[in-house]
Amino acid sequence: MKFYGSTISTLCLLLLLSISISGFVESLGINYGQVGNNLPPPETVLTLIKSSRLTKARIYDTNPEILTAFAHSGVELIVTVENNMLSTLMNPQQALQWVNSHIKPYYPATNITGISVGNEVFTDEDTSLTSYVVPAMVSVHGALSQLGLNSYIQVFSPTSAGVLQESYPPSAGSFKPELANVITQFCRFLHSTNAPFWVNAYPYFAYKDDPTRIQLDYVLFNPNAGMVDPYTNLHYDNMLYAQVDAVIFAIWRLGYGGLDVRVSETGWPSKGDQNEIGATVENAATYNKNLLRRQMANQGTPLRPSVRLEVYVFALFNEDMKPGPTSERNYGLFQPDGTMAYNVGLSSLAHSSTSSTSISLTSSASKETHKGYQSLVYWMFIYLLAFQGFMRRPT
Numbered sequence: 001m002k003f004y005g006s007t008i009s010t011l012c013l014l015l016l017l018s019i020s021i022s023g024f025v026e027s028l029g030i031n032y033g034q035v036g037n038n039l040p041p042p043e044t045v046l047t048l049i050k051s052s053r054l055t056k057a058r059i060y061d062t063n064p065e066i067l068t069a070f071a072h073s074g075v076e077l078i079v080t081v082e083n084n085m086l087s088t089l090m091n092p093q094q095a096l097q098w099v100n101s102h103i104k105p106y107y108p109a110t111n112i113t114g115i116s117v118g119n120e121v122f123t124d125e126d127t128s129l130t131s132y133v134v135p136a137m138v139s140v141h142g143a144l145s146q147l148g149l150n151s152y153i154q155v156f157s158p159t160s161a162g163v164l165q166e167s168y169p170p171s172a173g174s175f176k177p178e179l180a181n182v183i184t185q186f187c188r189f190l191h192s193t194n195a196p197f198w199v200n201a202y203p204y205f206a207y208k209d210d211p212t213r214i215q216l217d218y219v220l221f222n223p224n225a226g227m228v229d230p231y232t233n234l235h236y237d238n239m240l241y242a243q244v245d246a247v248i249f250a251i252w253r254l255g256y257g258g259l260d261v262r263v264s265e266t267g268w269p270s271k272g273d274q275n276e277i278g279a280t281v282e283n284a285a286t287y288n289k290n291l292l293r294r295q296m297a298n299q300g301t302p303l304r305p306s307v308r309l310e311v312y313v314f315a316l317f318n319e320d321m322k323p324g325p326t327s328e329r330n331y332g333l334f335q336p337d338g339t340m341a342y343n344v345g346l347s348s349l350a351h352s353s354t355s356s357t358s359i360s361l362t363s364s365a366s367k368e369t370h371k372g373y374q375s376l377v378y379w380m381f382i383y384l385l386a387f388q389g390f391m392r393r394p395t
């Protein structure tokens with residue numbers, strides 16, 4: 001009986017462990033920008049994305065070729081309303097027309113999970129966008145509701161980290177006073193529709209602006225002493241997490257502490273102009289590799305350690321037609337011909353789908369599932385031990 005008991009318990013454990021290991025996997029997201037004249041066609045891009053085992057992508061428009069190519073692909077897509085459309089889409093009729101022509105024909109074959117209504121509107125040179133964005137989000141959301149799509153497709157608007165007045169220490173996080181009013185309305189909308197607050201966060205910018213005072217290891221996620229927030233006592237070993245927690249604190253100060261905060265863009269350029277300190281292949285590879293590693297470990301920020309930080313890397317390709325300094329054209333993980341700009345660890349995957357080192361990542365949701373299984377395994381184990389003990393007694 002003792003023999004059977006332990007065999008059964010071993011079998012149960014193996015079974016449950018294998019369930020917990022083969023649970024849902026989900027990868028980090030990738031930003032698929034298209035500002036290049038040499039980028040491959042969407043079908044080829046999809047193959048590249050899939051062979052890298054990326055399952056989430058964001059595009060900066062509603063390019064019909066991409067929406068068509070990504071149908072039935074298993075890749076989730078966030079699409080974007082261009083900033084110059086915001087004033088038009090404040091009108092509910094126009095918004096309905098837009099959703100009817102730009103979203104509805106492709107959904108659900110193409111798994112559009114979110115509509116980004118503008119990008120970095122609060123820091124755009126065109127300051128009128130600031131007052132357009134919330135009304136446009138309300139109209140687009142209203143149109144989705146009318147078409148019965150609102151529970152499948154979220155409406156949000158990624159902001160630049162430049163909306164912050166204070167970001168250091170993270171607990172001091174606050175929005176620029178001139179934006180507080182509109183960002184309060186913005187957060188109220190996100191809260192009422194259960195949508196996340198997405199932020200584009202680039203520790204690279206902070207480093208480039210002050211390379212003598214900011215430690216490279218701290219911005220690159222390398223081992224370093226880090227800093228302790230004197231008010232929360234939380235320890236930060238990298239700047240990205242500190243920036244995200246600063247945003248969480250800023251939102252909390254406006255009264256919407258429960259909002260989910262996610263990173264819609266982060267990355268590091270592999271090349272820059274003379275004055276763009278730190279824009280090197282080595283640093284770009286280190287930043288993205290370390291980020292990937294932390295994602296695989298399901299890390300959350302010090303303020304929300306149990307929730308994996310959702311991150312979309314910028315960007316899939318180097319985009320040769322982007323204006324601005326050299327760095328702007330060199331954020332890609334890949335060259336336009338599909339070869340790697342540098343090795344992030346996606347390499348083995350892009351060329352051998354049978355590689356055992358999967359970069360597929362467990363999502364925060366599946367992490368909960370994971371925990372569920374783990375505790376189930378635990379209780380199963382306790383139960384079987386007790387059962388064995390009980391069975392042993394008569395002998």
Ligand SMILES: *[C@@H]1O[C@H](CO)[C@@H](O)[C@H](O)[C@H]1NC(C)=O
Nearest residue numbers: 074075076108109111112113
């Ligand atoms: C689309 O993505 C959502 C969110 O991850 C997922 O729940 C849903 O199952 C996906 N739909 C399809 C058809 O794959």
